[in-house]
Amino acid sequence: SQYEYVRKFEQDDALLPLTWVVIRVDGRGFSGFVARHEYAKPVDTRGAAVMDAAAKAVMEDMGDLVLAYGHSDEFSFVLPPSSNVYKRRASKLVSTVVSLFTGAFIAAWPAAFGPDVPLMEMPVFDGRTVVLPTRAVLRDYLSWRQVDCHINNLFNTGFWALVGDGDDPAVANKLLCDANSAQKNEILFSRFGINYNNEPELNRKGSIWIRDLEVTDYVDARGHAGFRVSRKLVNVNTDLIGDAFWTSAYPHLLADVKLKDHHKRIKAERAAAGHGADAPGASQ
Amino acid sequence: SQYEYVRKFEQDDALLPLTWVVIRVDGRGFSGFVARHEYAKPVDTRGAAVMDAAAKAVMEDMGDLVLAYGHSDEFSFVLPPSSNVYKRRASKLVSTVVSLFTGAFIAAWPAAFGPDVPLMEMPVFDGRTVVLPTRAVLRDYLSWRQVDCHINNLFNTGFWALVGDGDDPAVANKLLCDANSAQKNEILFSRFGINYNNEPELNRKGSIWIRDLEVTDYVDARGHAGFRVSRKLVNVNTDLIGDAFWTSAYPHLLADVKLKDHHKRIKAERAAAGHGADAPGASQ
Amino acid sequence: SQYEYVRKFEQDDALLPLTWVVIRVDGRGFSGFVARHEYAKPVDTRGAAVMDAAAKAVMEDMGDLVLAYGHSDEFSFVLPPSSNVYKRRASKLVSTVVSLFTGAFIAAWPAAFGPDVPLMEMPVFDGRTVVLPTRAVLRDYLSWRQVDCHINNLFNTGFWALVGDGDDPAVANKLLCDANSAQKNEILFSRFGINYNNEPELNRKGSIWIRDLEVTDYVDARGHAGFRVSRKLVNVNTDLIGDAFWTSAYPHLLADVKLKDHHKRIKAERAAAGHGADAPGASQ
Amino acid sequence: SQYEYVRKFEQDDALLPLTWVVIRVDGRGFSGFVARHEYAKPVDTRGAAVMDAAAKAVMEDMGDLVLAYGHSDEFSFVLPPSSNVYKRRASKLVSTVVSLFTGAFIAAWPAAFGPDVPLMEMPVFDGRTVVLPTRAVLRDYLSWRQVDCHINNLFNTGFWALVGDGDDPAVANKLLCDANSAQKNEILFSRFGINYNNEPELNRKGSIWIRDLEVTDYVDARGHAGFRVSRKLVNVNTDLIGDAFWTSAYPHLLADVKLKDHHKRIKAERAAAGHGADAPGASQ
Numbered sequence A, B, C, D: 001s002q003y004e005y006v007r008k009f010e011q012d013d014a015l016l017p018l019t020w021v022v023i024r025v026d027g028r029g030f031s032g033f034v035a036r037h038e039y040a041k042p043v044d045t046r047g048a049a050v051m052d053a054a055a056k057a058v059m060e061d062m063g064d065l066v067l068a069y070g071h072s073d074e075f076s077f078v079l080p081p082s083s084n085v086y087k088r089r090a091s092k093l094v095s096t097v098v099s100l101f102t103g104a105f106i107a108a109w110p111a112a113f114g115p116d117v118p119l120m121e122m123p124v125f126d127g128r129t130v131v132l133p134t135r136a137v138l139r140d141y142l143s144w145r146q147v148d149c150h151i152n153n154l155f156n157t158g159f160w161a162l163v164g165d166g167d168d169p170a171v172a173n174k175l176l177c178d179a180n181s182a183q184k185n186e187i188l189f190s191r192f193g194i195n196y197n198n199e200p201e202l203n204r205k206g207s208i209w210i211r212d213l214e215v216t217d218y219v220d221a222r223g224h225a226g227f228r229v230s231r232k233l234v235n236v237n238t239d240l241i242g243d244a245f246w247t248s249a250y251p252h253l254l255a256d257v258k259l260k261d262h263h264k265r266i267k268a269e270r271a272a273a274g275h276g277a278d279a280p281g282a283s284q
C-alpha cells in the first residue's frame, strides 16, 4: 500500500558481529513485589526457584545461549560470538528473552509457592543487551554481577538479622553502610553467631545455568565403540570469578565451538591418551 | 569493584527527542499457538479479548501512551513527542512493554477462554521501537497497520470460508492469491452470501485503545461551577485511515497537550461560545 | 576472498528518514589558528570570507542543501527531509562535508589573505550530524547558533576594545563575564562610543547561504511567454531568529518542494492574480 | 538561551570500548581525479607519495594510531582498544581524520608533482569507522584491504599494458575479467615479458605506516647505562597477510601496551638474556 514506506523508519539494530552478547533482565520494582508476596529474607528459596525456572526456560528456548547468571531479581544470558540468532537484532533479542522470562516466571510460580501463596500481580522485567568484545571482558562482566550478588547478600543478611533482632531499620542500615566487608562479617558473627561463609551457596554465589558438554560412550549394533557429544543444562551455585570455574570445571564453556568440533577434539585427545581404535570400549 | 568498568559497555539507546515513538509487539509463532488452542477462524473473539486486555494493561501502566492499535497477534503503542518515559531508552521501552503485555495476556486468558480451554503454553512476543518524526508519518504508520488488518482479514475470511466448505487449502490459497480485492469480495458474496462489509468491525478494523479526554462539570461546595478534564481509556473498532477519526471523532488525540492546557482551551472555547462566568452552570 | 566477511562490521548509520539533517563543522583549535595568522579582532573579514567561500563550495557540491549558517569557525549545513543524498549515511555525510570544507577553505585562502599572509598550517575541522524532526526544531537549532554568534560577538567586541585600550586581558574578561547584555552594550558605548547595533551585520548576525528561488520570465521563439524556476545561491547577514526571515523574506526556503512544484504553485498564483494566458508578458 | 535544548538532539555515537577501531578514507570520484591529473598507470609514484604524506600527517597528529594501511585512493587508520581519543566518538574521529587527510594531501601535492602539474581541483575523501572486536578480525580486515590491492593492481597492470599496446579498452577489460589470477600473470608474461612478482612492492603490497618501537641505549652523566623506548613512524611496502609481519617483523605492533610497559618487558628480557646490571653497556 501507499503506507508501506513507513517500514523504512525501523532502524537496523543488529549488534556487532563476532562479539559476546549479554541480555540482562531485571525485575521492575521487585522491592515491592517481594514485600507483597512476603518473600523470606534475605533470600527466598521459592523465589529463587522461580527465577531459576524462568532462566532455564529461556536457555531451553534459545539454544545458542551458553550460560546464564542470576541473583536477586536479575538474570544475564550469554550468547557467543558465533551466534546469529535473530540476526543479532537487539530489540528482537531483548524482547524475546524478556517475554519468555516473564511467561516462564508466571508459569513456575504455583509449583514453587504452593496454593497458599498465589501470584497476586504479574511480574514485570526490563531488559537490555550488552555487547562485549572479548572473553576477558565477558568474564569481568560476570564477575561484576557476582560481586554485586556478594555485596548485596552480605548486606541483606546483616540487615535482616539486625531488624529481625529488633533493631530499627534505619539504624541497621546506617550501621551496615558504615561497615566494610570484614566488619559486616564480624557483626554477623559476634551478634548472631553467623559465619557468613556457611550461608547457602545460592545466597552467596547466585545461580548459574550452563550448557555443559556431555560425552556418552556407546557400542553400536556391529560392536563398534563410539561416543556422542551433546549439551545438557546444568545449574550450579558456585564461584565464577576465579579461574577454576573456567579452566578446571568447565574448560569448554567459552570455547564457542560446534559439537562436531568437540567430537573431533575429544577423539584426538583420546587417541593421544592411548585409546586405540581396537582397545575394548574405545571410541572412534 | 575492579569490574565496574563493564558498565561502560552498555550503549546509550535513547531515541531521538520530540518524536513520536511506536512500540510494536507481535506474537512469536502465533500460527501454531492459535492452532494448538483451536482459535475460531478467521478471528476468535476470545483471543481478541485477551489481546485487548493485554493492550489495556500496557496503556494503564504507561500513562504517557496516547493510543494503541492492534489486530491479529500484534499491537502498536504510541508515545507522543513530549514523553520522556524511561528517558526514551529503546531497550527499556520495548522490554517493559513486552513484559507487561506477556503477563497481562496470561492473566487475561482464563476469563476469556473459560475453564475448558486452559493456556497450554506461554505466549511469546517480540517487540521493537519505531521513531516517527511527524504526526503525518505516525498516521501513515497506523494506516499501514490497519490496511494490513484489512488485507489479512479479507484473505482469511475467504480462505476459511472456502476451506470450511471443503476446498483444498492449497487450492483456496491459490484462488485468493490470484484474486484482487474486488474479486475476493465477489467470491465471498457469490459462494457464501457473505457481504464482507457486514463482517464484524473488530475483524475488519482491528482494535483501538485511546486515552480520550473526559470533561466533567461540577458545582463546588460554595456553588461555583467548574469542570475537570481527565483521560479515560476507550476501546473502539473503527476506521483510522480517513480524516474523520482524527479531526471529528478525536480531534485532541494527537495534540500532545497537557491536561491543564486542555482545561485552558476548553475554558476559552466555552467563554467564546457565550458561557459567561456568571451564567448558571458555567465553568471557570 | 576469505576476508570479505569483515565488510559486515560496517554498521548501518543511515539517519532517520524524513527528518531535517544538520551537518555542523567547527574548526579544531581555531583559537590558536587565528592567533598564528594574526586575524583581526573581533572578526576578521578576510577569515570570514574564507569561511564563506568554503561553505559556498559545500552548497555548490551538494545540491540538496537548502541553507547554511555560520559564524566564527563553524558552519551548519541543512538537508531537507526529502533528501536521500548518500542514502543519509551519517559518516558519508559528515566526512564528505568536512573534506569539501577543508579543501575549499585552503583553496580560498590566498585570494582573501593575499600574498603576504600565506597559510602556515592546514586548518582542521571536526563535523557531526544532528537529526531534527520538525521545521520548528530546525528553526530553534539555527536560532541557537545565531544567539551564540550574538553572545560571543558582543563579548569579543568588548573584550578586544578593552584589551586594545590597554586593559589587562584577565581584568577585561572578568569585567565582561560579570556584565549582562545591557551592561556590555553600556561599557562599549560609554568607554568607546561604540553603538553595538552599528557593528557590522556580519559580526552580529553571522553568515547565511540560502538556495533561493529565482523566477525568470521569457518569451519563446514562437512568442509564447513562460517562466523558469531555478535556484541561486545567495549570501545574507541578517536575523534568522524572528519570523520575518522565514515568512516574509524567504517563505519557500523550508517548504522542501521540488522546482516543478514551485513552478505549478507560481503559475497558479499568477493565474489567480489575473495574469491571463493572453495577457502581454504573461507566463504559462 | 531558550534554544539550548536542541543540544539534546546530538546523539551519542561513542564506539564500543576496548575494541579496535578502523577509520578508512577513500577518494571520492578518484577515477576522474587521476585522469584529469594524468596519473601514471597503473600506479603513479607521485600520487602514492601524496597519499603517503597525507597518511603520515594523520599518524603524526593522532598519536594513538598504531598503523595505517593504504593503496589506490584509500587509507585505513587503526586505533587500539586502549585508545579513548575524542572519547571514541565516531563523528569526531571520522571528521578529524578526513579533514587532516584532505589538508595534508593538498599540502603535499606540489613537492610530489612539481610546478608543472598543479592541483587543478580539491580532492575529496569520504570516511567511515569500523569497529573490530579482536586482533584476529583486525588482521582479517587488513588482509582484506591488501588482497583488494593485489586484485586491483594485477588487473590494472594487465589492463594498462594491453591498452598501452593498442588493445581496445573494452576488449582488454573482457579478457582480464574472464581470466583468473594465474591467467592474468600468464598474459602479462607472454605478451609483455612482465613477471608480475617483479612489479614494485608499492604497487603490489600498498603502503603501511607503523609506529614502531625504537630502543635507544644511553649512558647517563654518572656512567649508568640505560635505555629509552620510543616510537617512530616507519613506512614499509610489504606483505601483512602472512604471520611474518606480525610475529617476526613487528611482534609488538598490536600488543596495545604502553611505552613504560615495553620498557619493563625489555628490561626483563635483557636481564633474562644475561645483561647483568654491572655488565659494560648494560641497561637498567
Ligand SMILES: Nc1nc2c(ncn2[C@H]2C[C@H](O)[C@@H](COP(=O)(O)OP(=O)(O)OP(=O)(O)O)O2)c(=O)[nH]1
Pocket (backbone or CB within 6 Å): A026, A027, A028, A029, A030, A031, A032, A034, A039, A040, A041, A042, A043, A044, A045, A047, A048, A072, A073
Ligand atoms: N526478601 C527478599 N528480597 C528479594 C529477594 N530477591 C530480590 N529481592 C529484592 C531485593 C531488592 O529490594 C529488589 C531487587 O533490587 P533492584 O535494584 O532490582 O530494585 P527494584 O527491582 O525494586 O527496582 P528496579 O525497578 O529494578 O529499579 O528485590 C529475595 O529472595 N528475598
Ligand SMILES: Nc1nc2c(ncn2[C@H]2C[C@H](O)[C@@H](COP(=O)(O)OP(=O)(O)OP(=O)(O)O)O2)c(=O)[nH]1
Pocket (backbone or CB within 6 Å): B026, B027, B028, B029, B030, B031, B032, B034, B039, B040, B041, B042, B043, B044, B045, B047, B048, B072, B073
Ligand atoms: N484463526 C485465527 N488465527 C489468528 C487469530 N489471530 C492471529 N491469528 C494467526 C494468523 C497468523 O497465522 C498469525 C499471525 O501472523 P504472523 O505474521 O504474526 O505470524 P506468526 O506469529 O506465526 O510468526 P512470527 O513469529 O510473528 O513471524 O496468527 C485469530 O483470531 N484466529
Ligand SMILES: Nc1nc2c(ncn2[C@H]2C[C@H](O)[C@@H](COP(=O)(O)OP(=O)(O)OP(=O)(O)O)O2)c(=O)[nH]1
Pocket (backbone or CB within 6 Å): C026, C027, C028, C029, C030, C031, C032, C034, C039, C040, C041, C042, C043, C044, C045, C047, C048, C072, C073
Ligand atoms: N580574532 C578572531 N578570532 C576568531 C575569528 N573567528 C574565530 N575566531 C576564534 C575565536 C575562538 O577563539 C575560536 C573559535 O572557538 P571554538 O569554541 O570553536 O574553539 P577552538 O576552535 O579553539 O577549539 P575547538 O577545537 O573547537 O574545541 O576562533 C575571527 O574572525 N577573529
Ligand SMILES: Nc1nc2c(ncn2[C@H]2C[C@H](O)[C@@H](COP(=O)(O)OP(=O)(O)OP(=O)(O)O)O2)c(=O)[nH]1
Pocket (backbone or CB within 6 Å): D026, D027, D028, D029, D030, D031, D032, D034, D039, D040, D041, D042, D043, D044, D045, D047, D048, D072, D073
Ligand atoms: N592511473 C592511476 N589510477 C589510480 C591511481 N590510484 C588510484 N587510481 C584510480 C583507480 C580507480 O579508478 C580509482 C579508485 O577507485 P574507487 O573504487 O575508489 O573509485 P572512485 O574513487 O572513482 O569512486 P568512489 O567515489 O570512491 O566510489 O582511482 C594511480 O596511482 N594511478
Ligand SMILES: O=P(O)(O)OP(=O)(O)OP(=O)(O)O
Pocket (backbone or CB within 6 Å): A026
Ligand atoms: O536498576 P539499577 O538501579 O540497579 O541500575 P541500572 O539497572 O544500571 O539502572 P537502569 O535500570 O536505569 O539502567
Ligand SMILES: O=P(O)(O)OP(=O)(O)OP(=O)(O)O
Pocket (backbone or CB within 6 Å): B026
Ligand atoms: O514478522 P513478519 O514476517 O510479519 O514481518 P516483520 O515483522 O516485518 O519481520 P521481522 O519480525 O523479522 O522484523
Ligand SMILES: O=P(O)(O)OP(=O)(O)OP(=O)(O)O
Pocket (backbone or CB within 6 Å): C026
Ligand atoms: O566545542 P565546544 O566546546 O564549543 O562545544 P561542543 O562542540 O558542543 O563540544 P564537542 O566539540 O566536544 O562536541
Ligand SMILES: O=P(O)(O)OP(=O)(O)OP(=O)(O)O
Pocket (backbone or CB within 6 Å): D026
Ligand atoms: O566505494 P566502493 O564501491 O569501493 O565500495 P564501498 O566503499 O564499500 O561502498 P560505499 O562507499 O558506498 O560504502
Ligand SMILES: [Mg+2]
Pocket (backbone or CB within 6 Å): A026
Ligand atoms: Mg535497573
Ligand SMILES: [Mg+2]
Pocket (backbone or CB within 6 Å): A026, A027, A028, A029, A030, A031, A073
Ligand atoms: Mg529490579
Ligand SMILES: [Mg+2]
Pocket (backbone or CB within 6 Å): A026, A027, A072, A073, A074
Ligand atoms: Mg535487581
Ligand SMILES: [Mg+2]
Pocket (backbone or CB within 6 Å): B026
Ligand atoms: Mg515479525
Ligand SMILES: [Mg+2]
Pocket (backbone or CB within 6 Å): B026, B027, B028, B029, B030, B031, B073
Ligand atoms: Mg506473529
Ligand SMILES: [Mg+2]
Pocket (backbone or CB within 6 Å): B026, B027, B072, B073, B074
Ligand atoms: Mg503478526
Ligand SMILES: [Mg+2]
Pocket (backbone or CB within 6 Å): C026
Ligand atoms: Mg566542539
Ligand SMILES: [Mg+2]
Pocket (backbone or CB within 6 Å): C026, C027, C028, C029, C030, C031, C073
Ligand atoms: Mg573550534
